[in-house]
Structures are given as C-alpha cells and as structure tokens.
Amino acid sequence: MRYAALVLTLLLSVPVIVPAEDLPKPKADDISTRVDKVFAPWDNYNSPGCALGIYRDGRTIYLHGYGMADLDHNARIESSTDFHVASMSKQFTAASVIMLSLAGKLSLDDPVRKYIPELPDFGVPSTIRQLIHHTSGLRDQWDLLEIAGWRYSLDLITNNDVLTLMARQKALNFPPGSRYMYCNTGYTLLGEIVKRVSGESLREYTTHHIFGPLGMDHTHFRDNHAELVKGMAIGYAPAGGTFEISITNFDTVGATSLLTTVEDLQKWDENFYNPHVGGVSLLDEMLRPGKLNNGEVLKYASGLNITMYRGLHVVAHAGADAGYRSEMIRFPDQHFTAAVLCNVATANPSGLARKVAEIYLADKMQPEPVSVEAKPVRLTEDQLKSNAGVFLDSDGDQIMKIIFKEGKLQLAPDGDEPSHPFTPVAVDRFRLGPAPVEYLFRTRPDGLRELVVTGSDQKPTVYAKLPPFVVSSADLAQYAGTYHSDEIDALYRFDAENGKLALRRLNNLPETLEVEGPDLLNSELGVLRFVRGPAHRVTGFILNTGRVRNFQFQKGAR
Numbered sequence: 001m002r003y004a005a006l007v008l009t010l011l012l013s014v015p016v017i018v019p020a021e022d023l024p025k026p027k028a029d030d031i032s033t034r035v036d037k038v039f040a041p042w043d044n045y046n047s048p049g050c051a052l053g054i055y056r057d058g059r060t061i062y063l064h065g066y067g068m069a070d071l072d073h074n075a076r077i078e079s080s081t082d083f084h085v086a087s088m089s090k091q092f093t094a095a096s097v098i099m100l101s102l103a104g105k106l107s108l109d110d111p112v113r114k115y116i117p118e119l120p121d122f123g124v125p126s127t128i129r130q131l132i133h134h135t136s137g138l139r140d141q142w143d144l145l146e147i148a149g150w151r152y153s154l155d156l157i158t159n160n161d162v163l164t165l166m167a168r169q170k171a172l173n174f175p176p177g178s179r180y181m182y183c184n185t186g187y188t189l190l191g192e193i194v195k196r197v198s199g200e201s202l203r204e205y206t207t208h209h210i211f212g213p214l215g216m217d218h219t220h221f222r223d224n225h226a227e228l229v230k231g232m233a234i235g236y237a238p239a240g241g242t243f244e245i246s247i248t249n250f251d252t253v254g255a256t257s258l259l260t261t262v263e264d265l266q267k268w269d270e271n272f273y274n275p276h277v278g279g280v281s282l283l284d285e286m287l288r289p290g291k292l293n294n295g296e297v298l299k300y301a302s303g304l305n306i307t308m309y310r311g312l313h314v315v316a317h318a319g320a321d322a323g324y325r326s327e328m329i330r331f332p333d334q335h336f337t338a339a340v341l342c343n344v345a346t347a348n349p350s351g352l353a354r355k356v357a358e359i360y361l362a363d364k365m366q367p368e369p370v371s372v373e374a375k376p377v378r379l380t381e382d383q384l385k386s387n388a389g390v391f392l393d394s395d396g397d398q399i400m401k402i403i404f405k406e407g408k409l410q411l412a413p414d415g416d417e418p419s420h421p422f423t424p425v426a427v428d429r430f431r432l433g434p435a436p437v438e439y440l441f442r443t444r445p446d447g448l449r450e451l452v453v454t455g456s457d458q459k460p461t462v463y464a465k466l467p468p469f470v471v472s473s474a475d476l477a478q479y480a481g482t483y484h485s486d487e488i489d490a491l492y493r494f495d496a497e498n499g500k501l502a503l504r505r506l507n508n509l510p511e512t513l514e515v516e517g518p519d520l521l522n523s524e525l526g527v528l529r530f531v532r533g534p535a536h537r538v539t540g541f542i543l544n545t546g547r548v549r550n551f552q553f554q555k556g557a558r
Contacts, residue, residue: 031359032062038355039066042347048236048243048323050342050349051077053262054356057335058273060266069233069343071243082218082232082259083341084248085326086319089221089258090187091286091303092268094132096194096205098285098302099278101128105197108132108285115193118167126176128193131186132302133290137172140547141165141185141255147525147543147551148488149506153322156225158251162188168487173549177293180300181547184255187303191221191254202253213277216264221253229259233343235323246323246345256321265328265339272315273335287315309354311366318350327353334361379424384409387428387441390516391451391463392527397544399522400451400463401514471515476501478538479530483553491557 035052042049049067053060065077101108106115111125126136141162142152148165150157166185173181191202198205203221211219222229225248237246250257275283289306290298299307304315309329316329325342327349338356340349358365384404391400401412403419410419411432422430422439430439440452449465476496483492493504494513503511503523514522519530519538526545533539540554 032064034359035062035356036064036066038352038359039064042067042342042344045074046071048233048342048344049077050340050344050347050352051079051081051083051233051262052352052356053079053265053337053339054360055266055269055337055339056360058270060263063262067344069231071234071236075231077233077343078231079263080218080231080261081341082229082261083326083343084222084233084235084256084321084324085258085260085341086256086321086324087184088260088317088319088326088328089254089256089303091317092206092210092221092258093187093190093194093202093254094302094304095210095278095282095286096202097128097132097190098282099209100194100197102278102281102285106193112136112189112193115196116163116189118163119189120167120169122172124172124176126172128190129290130176131183131190133298133300134180134183134186135177135290135292135298136183136186137174137176137178137181138166138183138185138189139169139173139549139551140181140183141188141252143526143545143548144169144185144488147485147490147545147548149490149508151507153246153248153250155507156249156251159188159192159253162252163192165488170487170552171550173547175293179292180290180298183547187255188252189254194254210268210277211264214267214271216260216267219258219260219264222257222259223251223253225249225251232259233324233341235321235343235345237323237345243344248322248324250321256319260341262339262341266337269328269330269337269339272330272332309357309365310368312361312364316350316353325349329353329357331357331361334364336361375425376423377425377427379427381407383427384424387430387449387451389449389468390466392466392516392520393461393463395544395549396529397527397546397549398461398463399516399527401516401522402451466517466520469515469517473499475515481538481555482557483540483555484558485551485553487551492553 039050043066045068047067051065054062063079065079065081067077069075069077069081100106108129109127111127112131113119113125126138130136144165145157146152162185194202194205201223203223207220234245235247236243271277272283286302286304289301299305304317307314312331313333314329314331319326323343323345325347328337328339330337338353340353342349387409388402388404403410403412405419408421410421412419420432422432424430428441432439438454442450444450451463452460454460479494479501480496481494490506495502501513501515503513511524516522521528526543528541528543530538530541538555540552543551
C-alpha cells in the first residue's frame with residue numbers, strides 16, 4: 001500500500017481534468033507565455049489548479065493563478081489566494097525553534113523530554129536537533145493514527161491527540177541519530193515545544209516574530225479547522241470525470257497546517273538573502289544539514305532539502321495533504337525561486353516548479369542526462385515473466401508485487417487501483433511512467449533474484465524476490481482471532497473466509513489480505529509478520545509500515 005501510493009503519486013504527475021473553456025491568455029511573444037504553457041492543463045474554468053510566484057534578485061517577477069480556487073462559487077485562483085501548504089510548513093516551525101535557541105531559551109541539543117515529559121523514556125534520549133532532522137527514531141504520527149483507526153484528513157486530529165498517542169508508545173523505530181526517516185511527529189512536538197517555552201502558541205509566535213515583521217499579512221498557522229478564511233483555495237481530487245472536495249480536518253500544527261500565498265512567500269524567500277528576521281545566525285542554522293551518529297551528512301536541514309538540480313544548488317521543500325500540493329524551490333546562487341501552490345491532488349508542483357526554473361535558468365543548467373539505453377526495447381514473454389513475483393525490501397516494511405498481464409510486466413498495487421505497466425529499456429531494466437526511477441532486476445551470487453529501485457535523488461532500495469507460496473486452510477485458521485496492542489485503543493479481528501483472510505478494524509471496511517510467505521502478509525497498512533510461541537501457535541503479529549517499525553499486537557482481546 002505504502003509503495004503503491006508513492007508510485008501513484010509519481011504516475012499522476014500528468015493532471016486529470018475536465019475539458020473546459022480556456023482562461024484568457026497573455027500575449028504570445030513574452031517569456032510569460034512559455035511559463036503559462038507549463039500550467040496550461042490546469043488553466044480553465046472547470047478545474048482546480050495552481051498559483052505561481054517567481055522571485056529573482058529580491059523582486060517578484062511573475063505572479064499568476066491557473067484554474068479555480070472554489071468550483072462551487074466560481075472563484076478563480078489569484079496570487080492572493082491562500083493555500084494549505086502541508087509540509088512546506090516545517091521550515092517555519094524549525095525557524096521558530098532555532099530563534100528560541102538563539103535567544104537562549106533552549107538548546108537544540110536538549111533532550112525532548114525536558115519540554116515534553118509525557119513522552120516515554122525509551123532509554124536513549126532524542127534531542128530537539130534530531131526532531132528537526134528526522135533522526136529522532138520516533139514513529140510517525142500519521143501512520144500511528146491510521147493503525148489506531150483514525151481516518152486521515154477526515155477525522156478531526158489535534159496536537160493533543162498526537163501527544164496522547166505518543167505517550168503510549170513503547171519503542172522507537174531505531175536508536176536516535178542512527179538513521180534518517182521522515183517523521184511528522186517530530187515537527188508536531190517542535191510546535192508544542194515552541195508553545196511551552198515561549199508561552200505563545202505556534203500560530204501566535206510565528207505571527208509575532210516571523211510573519212508580522214516580514215509583512216506576510218496573509219500567512220498563519222491554522223490551528224482551528226472551523227476558522228473562516230476568506231479567499232482560501234478548496235482542495236480537490238478527481239472523481240469519475242469531475243472533482244470532489246478533499247480538504248484537511250486538522251487542529252494540529254508544526255508538521256503541517258500553514259496557510260500562505262505566493263505573494264507572501266516572496267518576503268520569506270528574500271529573508272534568506274537579507275535576513276531582517278533572525279539574522280545570519282538563523283539562516284546558517286537552517287541551512288546546516290543534519291548528521292548521523294556515524295558522521296554521514298544528510299541532504300535534509302531544517303525543514304529544507306539541500307540538493308542539486310541539473311548542476312545547480314537548490315534549497316526546497318514540498319508538501320502534500322488531502323487535495324493540496326505545494327513546492328518552493330530556491331536556487332540560491334542565482335537568487336531565483338519558484339513557488340507553486342496547488343489545490344488538486346493530481347498536481348505535481350515539484351515538477352512544475354522545476355520546469356519554470358528551466359525556462360529562466362536554462363543557460364546556467366547542465367544538460368539533462370541522456371541515456372542511449374533508455375529507449376524502449378522489445379522483450380520476449382519468457383524474459384518478462386522471469387521478472388514477475390513478490391519482492392520484499394531489506395527493512396521488511398514494503399512488498400512490491402509484479403505480475404505478467406496482457407503481455408506486459410506490470411506493478412500490481414494493493415486495493416482497487418489498476419495495475420501499471422513497466423516499459424523495458426534493457427533485458428533487466430525497466431521504467432514506470434514519467435517518473436525518473438529505474439527498476440533493475442538482477443541475480444545475486446547465491447542465485448536468488450532481486451530488484452533494485454533507484455530514484456534520481458535517493459539511495460537505491462533493494463527488494464529480494466520471495467519464493468512462491470501457497471497458504472493452507474490450516475494456517476489461515478491459526479491466524480483467525482482478535483488481536484490488540486497496548487499502544488493503541490483498537491482491536492484487529494482476522495477471519496478465515498472461503499480460503500481468504502479478512503481483516504476487520506475500527507472505521508475501516510473489511511480488507512482481504514494477501515499471504516505472501518510463511519506468516520508473512522501484505523495489507524493496506526503495511527507488512528504483517530505473525531509471531532508464534534510454544535507449540536508453534538500464533539501469539540501475535542508485528543506490523544511494519546513506511547514510517548512505523550516493529551509495532552506489536554498480541555493475540556486475544558484485552
């Protein structure tokens with residue numbers, strides 16, 4: 001499920017829209033026309049879309065809205081339209097904590113429990129700095145809430161809900177500082193630390209110390225989901241040839257929930273060159289990459305990714321919640337930034353922002369890498385079938401199922417989603433849609449088959465092919481029963497029905513699970529491994545999701 005969601009996000013970079021009357025276009029002889037063509041698929045009266053801000057050398061050089069902010073009321077997207085920007089919020093939370101540290105109110109190396117004592121003592125302390133850099137080892141709040149039966153963006157979620165859930169946790173994903181794993185919980189806790197240290201809510205602190213001084217009058221952390229915000233863009237998702245509303249229902253701030261405009265973001269962007277707020281010390285700390293215990297330097301700093309794009313240094317961060325998508329990418333050496341805020345789940349603002357940057361900075365960028373082997377090739381049916389199977393990643397928390405269907409090798413997502421065909425570019429190398437990701441099948445020295453997935457800016461992920469497995473009715477019967485976890489208030493019930501195993505849990509429809517190996521199951525939540533005790537009887541299971549590891553359930557109701 002987790003991997004399928006990632007793949008679908010990449011595949012859906014091409015917008016799904018309803019044919020409609022185009023909005024008025026500017027003159028066809030200036031650079032803005034080339035920019036507008038990038039957003040043309042969204043630029044109509046029957047579709048949500050995006051707001052664009054382009055900043056260069058301290059000035060806003062282009063602002064434009066494409067599509068509709070509110071389809072019910074025919075309100076267009078303007079440069080002054082407020083958007084929920086999801087994880088783009090994190091840089092402002094990090095800035096707030098750093099400003100408190102510069103004022104001597106806290107140290108970034110303080111243990112988190114100094115300020116949030118209700119957090120369990122896991123034996124080894126996590127620090128504020130590790131929260132900022134996603135190296136704390138804490139489990140991610142969204143995955144935990146989903147495990148507990150909460151419905152993301154539908155059920156009301158508050159900071160207190162997150163704190164209450166974290167107070168019950170009994171383990172970390174990994175020892176603090178030993179690895180990087182993106183964790184929204186860390187930033188919710190950072191927002192709470194700002195509140196407890198300053199005496200102001202994160203909304204109040206950022207308004208008084210960042211947004212107000214910078215003149216960002218249309219920017220704030222929304223800590224009340226029922227608050228009226230005039231001119232705010234409504235989030236949408238495609239639904240059967242039209243769109244349906246897809247908005248957040250959060251009263252949790254820190255990891256998310258910032259509202260802002262492309263007009264206001266220019267003022268924040270320019271503060272990185274002329275630091276009116278925070279001074280040079282704030283900028284130095286925000287741009288300092290994280291570091292693991294072993295000395296490895298990360299690409300993540302303080303709510304900002306520090307990477308390269310076509311030979312140029314970039315500082316960026318994206319966001320995605322419900323029907324909202326966002327990206328702000330800064331090219332500091334060129335004093336150039338593009339901000340793209342969208343209100344439709346199928347938009348790809350990261351790709352759009354980079355296309356805009358290419359228009360303005362083409363003469364400074366390195367040519368796009370061209371691989372002569374990237375052209376599609378024709379493979380035999382036997383060659384394709386040899387790569388089909390079930391693959392498990394080295395962490396044991398992602399299963400990828402690859403099938404041969406309709407003469408093609410295809411990725412089979414979980415649930416009701418359709419499969420997606422691979423494009424072969426060599427005997428053992430494949431692409432999937434427009435995403436810059438390569439799938440390499442190879443044989444290990446021990447003779448086992450494995451799959452290596454390589455992205456443009458990520459470490460390769462290795463998946464081992466699982467041997468074919470057929471589950472017996474007797475095994476299914478052993479899995480059946482009720483399970484509980486001391487870390488959540490929910491029961492899971494497994495029922496063996498007609499040769500299948502069904503999972504029933506709070507606020508969710510029954511799910512039929514795939515048994516992929518001995519005691520190994522794949523679910524919409526993640527990967528489950530049943531645990532056996534004396535007499536080889538099932539005593540519980542361990543659940544691994546993308547951002548929660550070794551979450552334990554015991555068999556039998558409490």
